[in-house]
Every structure is written in structure tokens, then in C-alpha cells.
Amino acid sequence: MVARSKDLTPAIRERICELHSIGWGYKRIHTRYPAIPLSTIQYTVKKESERREGVSKPRSGRPKKLTEADKDRLLNAIHGDPKITAEDMLAEVDHKVKYRSIQRLLNAENMRKWRCSWRPFLKEEHALKRLQWAHRYRHFTPEDWARVFWSDECTVERGIGVRREWTFIRPKDQPREDNVKDYHTEGSK
Numbered sequence: 024m025v026a027r028s029k030d031l032t033p034a035i036r037e038r039i040c041e042l043h044s045i046g047w048g049y050k051r052i053h054t055r056y057p058a059i060p061l062s063t064i065q066y067t068v069k070k071e072s073e074r075r076e077g078v079s080k081p082r083s084g085r086p087k088k089l090t091e092a093d094k095d096r097l098l099n100a101i102h103g104d105p106k107i108t109a110e111d112m113l114a115e116v117d118h119k120v121k122y123r124s125i126q127r128l129l130n131a132e133n134m135r136k137w138r139c140s141w142r143p144f145l146k147e148e149h150a151l152k153r154l155q156w157a158h159r160y161r162h163f164t165p166e167d168w169a170r171v172f173w174s175d176e177c178t179v180e181r182g183i184g185v186r187r188e189w190t191f192i193r194p195k196d197q198p199r200e201d202n203v204k205d206y207h208t209e210g211s212k
Contacts, residue, residue, distance in 0.1 A: 024135065030079055031059070031063070031067060032077055035056070035059070035163070036071070036074070039052055039056070039059075039064055039068065040068055040071045041069065042055070043068045046164045049061055049064050049065050051070070052064050054070055068131050076202050082169045087090055088120050088124070089116060089120060089124070089125050089128065093119065094128060096116070097112060097115050097116055097125065097128070098132065100115045101129075101134065101191050105190040105192045106139070106188055106189065107189040107191075109125075111164060113123050120183060124181050134191055135191070136189040136190065136191055137189065137190060137192070137197075138187050138188070138190075138193075138196050139187065139188040139189065139197065140189050140194060140197045
């Protein structure tokens with residue numbers, strides 16, 4: 024199947040029809056506009072009565088289920104609550120479409136979901152210990168800190184913990200937003 028070529032502009036269509044109305048033939052118009060095929064010129068003149076101001080009629084096919092108002096309402100709901108769930112998004116558009124259609128819309132808007140950042144939950148006693156540590160070493164210079172070796176220790180267990188949350192806010196912007204989820208370890212409960 025041959026790919027569909029671009030439509031003629033309304034100005035070119037009007038010029039072709041104007042030339043035909045003053046008595047020019049299709050071949051003579053074609054010599055004036057050699058880039059436009061002869062059959063296109065004939066079709067343009069034939070269909071001129073169906074057009075309004077040289078603009079094509081809308082294409083046939085099923086109309087979109089989501090109106091522009093639905094799309095705006097959905098995007099506003101996402102901006103209002105970046106942690107919105109799929110079910111809430113479907114309810115926002117009255118279940119007119121399936122979730123896959125919403126995914127396509129969000130993809131077209133260049134929006135996607137990321138996991139919320141996690142940070143350890145700090146009790147008052149933990150925060151106080153960290154503050155005391157900071158006060159104890161506040162006199163350190165950059166040269167003193169260069170001699171310190173840091174180690175990151177963590178334990179990982181499968182199958183325990185809280186369910187991860189998702190957000191529409193990019194990871195680099197999450198600490199500035201309310202999209203960081205506290206998690207508790209066994210020692211901090």
C-alpha cells in the first residue's frame with residue numbers, strides 16, 4: 024500500500040479551483056503546478072463543492088472516547104496527587120477507557136511513574152544521636168574529613184517490608200516534594 028501524500032494547502036486548492044473556474048483545463052493547471060499530479064488537480068476540482076474554505080473534511084473513523092476536557096481533568100488530577108492509582112485515574116474519566124489507553128495518553132504527554140524514594144524512619148532518639156554526633160565533629164576541617172573512611176552497611180531481606188509506592192514526580196525532584204516514603208527496620212520499631 025502506498026503511503027498517503029500530504030494534503031494540499033487551502034490556498035493552493037483555492038488557486039486551482041479559481042484557475043479552473045476561469046476556463047483553464049486540468050493539463051494547463053498541471054503545467055502551472057508541475058509538482059501536483061494531474062489526478063490530484065482533477066480530484067481537487069471535483070471535491071471543491073464539499074469543502075468549506077478549502078479545508079478537508081474530517082477523516083472518517085470512530086471519534087475519540089476521551090474528550091479534551093477528560094484529558095485535562097485527568098492531567099490535573101495527576102498534578103494534584105502524583106501518587107494517584109490506576110483505579111483512581113479510571114474513575115476520573117468515568118471508566119470510559121481501559122488503563123492501557125490512559126498509559127498511551129500519559130506516554131504522549133511524556134509522563135511516567137517512578138518509585139518513591141525511601142529514607143529510613145528516624146525516631147526522636149535516633150535524631151538526637153545524629154545531632155550529638157554532628158555537634159561532636161563540627162570542628163573538623165576538610166583535611167580531617169579526608170582521613171575518615173566511610174562504610175555503607177545495609178541488610179536486605181526478601182519478602183518483608185511495606186509495599187513500594189509510585190509517583191509521577193521524577194526521582195531528582197522527589198526529595199523536594201512529599202514523595203519520599205519512610206520505612207521502618209526491625210530495630211527502629
